[in-house]
Amino acid sequence: MAPARPSDDLQVTPAVRIPAAELAWRFSRSSGPGGQNVNTTDSRVELVFDLMASRALPPVLQARALRRLEDKLVDGAVVIAASEHRSQWQNRVAAQRRLVELLQEALKPPPPPRRPTKPTRGSKERRLAAKKQRSAIKSQRSSRVVLPED
Template structure:
């Protein structure tokens, strides 16, 4: 069981863990051990996720999310397989916790009179600067 929040707990059966050969330091030993971890979690078909959390996860533009709605996390930070597995699980929990809170609705506001004035003044000063450049340029 992987606890995400008091109301959401993921059973191990929903997590697919695969071990791969990691790149990076380790000498010849790295070619023989599968210390990298690939963790897959099916967001689209998971019965453990509430519908609103699922919708927020699927709406994200995350390259780790496949077209089939599977979240793929690769952990290869450590040389140890166990630490990489824990790292992948922690990252999955972080992603799921991030989708728990609904984003705040943006309240449209109008720019203040002073901010409009500052914008126009900066545009005018920029235009003057460019005009002085064009006048002093000689066409020889």
């Protein structure tokens, strides 16, 4: 769902769109392969989305995302770094894609609560029968020698 151009708004879900104005970009020199190009271009990308100050998310979804992403937030902001490509453009697209995936996962509704169930009578009987069988196998291993008493 990543947009074609890094300057566009981010469509996270059909109902949630993050305006490009709420995204901050930082660029730096990337490490790794790239020859002389790596020493001259700022191809490493950091995408910063201030989740706490965002107006793009409804309050309920914002609270859910803050709760689920609290370990990954830096001062209330999500920071995504991308440097896997040699091109700054490709790294920008990769960072946006990762931000969208992260937010989609954080905004998912919670799973329905588990309904507690009891084991069936048949499953209890099978469990006990398996325990008896295992016990019989183990008891056959022991070689008890009964010595006659004088």
